[in-house]
Amino acid sequence: MRIALFGYGKMGKMIERLAVERGHEITAKIDLGSDKIDFSNIDVAIDFSTPDAAFANISICLENNTPVISGTTGWLQKMDDALKLCKETKGAFIYASNFSLGVNVFFELNAYLAKMMNNLSQYKVSMEEIHHTQKLDAPSGTAITLAEGIIANTHYQKWKLNERVDEEIPIFSKRIGDTPGTHTINYNSQVDSIEIKHTAHNREGFALGAVIAAEWILDKTGIFTMKDVLNLG
Ligand SMILES: NC(=O)C1=CN([C@@H]2O[C@H](COP(=O)(O)OP(=O)(O)OC[C@H]3O[C@@H](n4cnc5c(N)ncnc54)[C@H](O)[C@@H]3O)[C@@H](O)[C@H]2O)C=CC1
Numbered sequence: 001m002r003i004a005l006f007g008y009g010k011m012g013k014m015i016e017r018l019a020v021e022r023g024h025e026i027t028a029k030i031d032l033g034s035d036k037i038d039f040s041n042i043d044v045a046i047d048f049s050t051p052d053a054a055f056a057n058i059s060i061c062l063e064n065n066t067p068v069i070s071g072t073t074g075w076l077q078k079m080d081d082a083l084k085l086c087k088e089t090k091g092a093f094i095y096a097s098n099f100s101l102g103v104n105v106f107f108e109l110n111a112y113l114a115k116m117m118n119n120l121s122q123y124k125v126s127m128e129e130i131h132h133t134q135k136l137d138a139p140s141g142t143a144i145t146l147a148e149g150i151i152a153n154t155h156y157q158k159w160k161l162n163e164r165v166d167e168e169i170p171i172f173s174k175r176i177g178d179t180p181g182t183h184t185i186n187y188n189s190q191v192d193s194i195e196i197k198h199t200a201h202n203r204e205g206f207a208l209g210a211v212i213a214a215e216w217i218l219d220k221t222g223i224f225t226m227k228d229v230l231n232l233g
């Protein structure tokens with residue numbers, strides 16, 4: 001498979017290593033200041049760039065009939081436009097706030113726990129996410145997906161960054177050293193607390209998930225999620 005990398009930073013470089021190990025070829029590395037892209041030499045694109053760049057990168061791939069996987073976070077305000085463009089171009093697109101198998105299992109666990117806790121009004125939910133100090137967006141995309149999982153299964157309707165407001169899910173974002181990504185959900189009552197936590201030890205799980213998604217989407221048309229790719233739930 002001929003892969004184009006949009007964004008050749010921490011994730012782009014790790015995806016390159018894992019993709020080559022799995023027998024794929026990297027035929028384009030597009031980063032800041034890159035020249036014209038030769039789409040005739042690309043089977044699938046993988047975008048791990050920046051919040052400002054993701055939508056343009058995804059758009060150019062869809063306009064050139066190239067399936068695209070995006071893991072970039074912090075650009076959700078443009079998501080509806082990307083989905084519309086994918087439908088118009090009859091393209092193929094997967095966005096995931098987190099491509100790791102472990103976090104996708106954790107998403108399912110989070111939804112199940114939220115459903116159980118919904119009628120237990122003595123427990124108040126909160127979330128904490130910890131990432132490295134270079135991260136541009138807050139809260140993390142993963143934290144937003146987790147909050148959406150709680151909202152879909154409880155009476156909560158909104159999340160709030162770094163603040164406790166009645167009836168909203170507080171998400172506390174911390175930036176510490178090189179932390180690859182840690183997410184904790186806590187239900188606290190006067191007498192006890194229940195906590196679930198996912199800790200990434202490095203970035204390999206994210207990168208491998210993105211390569212697996214790229215292998216999976218080849219020759220497909222439509223808008224998919226990692227749940228489709230991993231056959232979870
Ligand atoms: N969904 C997931 O599983 C994961 C998502 N991420 C997200 O992926 C993104 C990238 O993460 P990292 O690689 O750690 O960041 P990074 O900062 O190491 O790399 C980003 C790269 O994008 C480049 N870039 C800037 N403008 C560009 C443009 N117009 N076109 C192409 N490239 C451009 C930068 O020069 C840089 O090399 C972030 O949004 C991060 O939150 C990170 C890890 C896992």
Ligand SMILES: O=C(O)C1=N[C@H](C(=O)O)C[C@H](O)C1
Binds near residue numbers: 098132143
């Ligand atoms: O920026 C990162 O590093 C990560 N970003 C994603 C997010 O915002 O959730 C996924 C992972 O946690 C690492």
